Amino acid sequence: MASKKISMAVIKRLPRYHRYLNYLLELGIKRVSSKELSGRMGITASQIRQDLNCFGGFGQQGYGYNVESLYNEIGNILGINKTFYCIIIGAGNMGQALSNYENFVKRGFKVIGIFDVNPEVIGKKLKNFEVMNLDLLEEFILHNPVDIAMLCVPYRETATVADRVARLGVKGLWNFSPMDLKIPYDVIVENVHLSDSLMVLGYKLNDKFERE
């Protein structure tokens, strides 16, 4: 499985293919051509064929792709048949939103704890958890498998918190603070900068509609 090295550009498109194929599966559609996928996804058919060729030729001339096997194979490559255990640091609005995002569970990301430093929030009952005191972090990680820490803490505390979880052996950081994280450990960081996306939208609006 996936013995060939797949480029990161392709990897970044795979979750999107996965979503579309899931949608087709739910509609009961059994096969799909690169042209049909292209129409739905706004990616050229040749790009799609090239992407999907990276991990074995599922497509057959005149038949297209088998939706279910392509869906499963992309899921395998993305590792969603595995479970990633996640904790959330920071139980503000964003942390609470992430703590019961059902889509994550479906994709194998299971949140097992949420932490904060604010006495007014610690002990608060969320849908699935009670917010824990961040002082308990070391003990929690010692007794539970934690693959990913989702960081929803204020900007100025992000680096310190990231350092602390990385030292405890957490290998994946999903960072929602506005600053890109760089860590001197063997850790993988994905930054989510919501404001950046919003600013690009603002730029496009200005550019297209030339508001006064």
Added chain:
Amino acid sequence: MASKKISMAVIKRLPRYHRYLNYLLELGIKRVSSKELSGRMGITASQIRQDLNCFGGFGQQGYGYNVESLYNEIGNILGINKTFYCIIIGAGNMGQALSNYENFVKRGFKVIGIFDVNPEVIGKKLKNFEVMNLDLLEEFILHNPVDIAMLCVPYRETATVADRVARLGVKGLWNFSPMDLKIPYDVIVENVHLSDSLMVLGYKLNDKFERE
């Protein structure tokens, strides 16, 4: 200002430059070289020079960039000296999180209303607002300037809601549902797919640490 057409690839990096320059300003740093920026941002110095050259040569040999003027100019290009009025549709966790995200206000995105269809949520007092009945959407948009609708509604309702706000003349959609939106109107859509980012993180973890 910015008479030359700037490529979307550069535009997408501008919010990041803007964040870093803001950080330098807060530290009281007055000038910065492309090399220093490169070290902080993880973009090559030559890429930085190329990007910043797109909108006029601010850099001076042996001096570098004036942090404040570069910050202001990038802000101008991104249009953050303007105010974009935003509404949120869907007052679940994510909608509530977005409704008091202070970073947005700083960047000129002002949320002026939040809507839902759930009787248990309508009327709920959030930090800045009371959740309104979605039935009032038409009236609200008639009497208030709305540039952007932030869509935090369930997957299956996204297309209908997007269509409805687009018909009412809202020109920008910021979509948090897992499906990419395509709309037959003259509307700009930015999709935010949190699960996609998380799945890429999962892939990288598998790839690097080869978990069993």
